[in-house]
Amino acid sequence: MKCQKCGEETFLPFKCPYCGGYFCAEHRLPENHECPRIELARAPKKETKPIVLQKQKPYEYTITYSPRPPSKIFWFSQRELKHLTLGALLVMGVGLSYIPQILDLSVLMKPEILLSLAIIFTSAFLLHEIAHKLSAQHYGLWTEFRLTLFGALITLISMLPFPFFKIISPGAVMIAGAITRKEAGKTALAGPLTNIMLSTIFITVAIGASSTLETIAVFGAWINAIIALFNLIPFGMLDGFKIFLWNKTIWALAFTASLILTIVSYNYIL
Numbered sequence: 624m625k626c627q628k629c630g631e632e633t634f635l636p637f638k639c640p641y642c643g644g645y646f647c648a649e650h651r652l653p654e655n656h657e658c659p660r661i662e663l664a665r666a667p668k669k670e671t672k673p674i675v676l677q678k679q680k681p682y683e684y685t686i687t688y689s690p691r692p693p694s695k696i697f698w699f700s701q702r703e704l705k706h707l708t709l710g711a712l713l714v715m716g717v718g719l720s721y722i723p724q725i726l727d728l729s730v731l732m733k734p735e736i737l738l739s740l741a742i743i744f745t746s747a748f749l750l751h752e753i754a755h756k757l758s759a760q761h762y763g764l765w766t767e768f769r770l771t772l773f774g775a776l777i778t779l780i781s782m783l784p785f786p787f788f789k790i791i792s793p794g795a796v797m798i799a800g801a802i803t804r805k806e807a808g809k810t811a812l813a814g815p816l817t818n819i820m821l822s823t824i825f826i827t828v829a830i831g832a833s834s835t836l837e838t839i840a841v842f843g844a845w846i847n848a849i850i851a852l853f854n855l856i857p858f859g860m861l862d863g864f865k866i867f868l869w870n871k872t873i874w875a876l877a878f879t880a881s882l883i884l885t886i887v888s889y890n891y892i893l
Contacts, residue, residue, distance in 0.1 A: 628656040703767040710793040711745045716782040718744030743843040751814040755796040758813035764800035808869025811862040818851035822884045848884035
């Protein structure tokens with residue numbers, strides 16, 4: 624989002640409580656962005672009861688900030704773990720609904736294949752989000768995964784058997800704190816890069832493996848490549864947009880690698 628004063632792109636804009644505009648850190652104060660309602664900011668504060676502007680609860684969840692335990696570098700809150708668990712279950716459902724469209728049903732009758740694919744689909748999502756989280760915490764930022772209403776609904780719809788193109792995006796890692804464009808780009812890159820590495824490992828394992836292990840490894844390579852490729856699209860709130868703004872060369876290399884892995888693993892399946 625761009626600052627309404629200077630037009631600079633900012634990933635964590637500040638909202639003015641008086642005029643409602645969004646500004647960068649430099650122009651967040653009313654006097655720095657020539658707030659049209661600056662007289663409210665300068666008016667003496669009266670000790671009165673706060674006015675409740677909205678009695679209804681927000682339609683989606685609210686983010687609650689909890690202090691980081693001083694003894695831990697990387698940590699997860701109980702609420703975050705619940706959201707990650709629900710997100711993992713949604714992703715697992717989408718993954719398993721996709722398999723019958725490509726594999727023969729006779730292959731799915733093997734319990735070891737079903738269990739392995741369920742674990743692979745879930746880990747592809749979890750490791751992607753955890754990589755974002757650990758990278759952000761490395762820069763000293765508050766960060767927790769949260770489900771989003773729209774993302775969870777889209778992912779839930781993707782569990783139905785008829786849509787061939789499925790979207791796996793039940794939520795996102797929320798970040799708060801001062802962050803540079805470079806740090807935002809590296810934090811965004813951590814997720815897709817994790818999937819690219821996993822896809823490469825699975826492709827390597829598939830070469831010369833037995834039929835059962837080959838099936839599992841190829842699907843592991845394919846789903847990780849798909850997740851990386853989708854998230855690297857340079858649009859909106861996707862990881863690719865933040866990486867593209869930071870370093871276009873690194874974005875191009877990551878996008879090309881995920882595209883090649885997607886094509887190779889899909890051709891392997893066919």
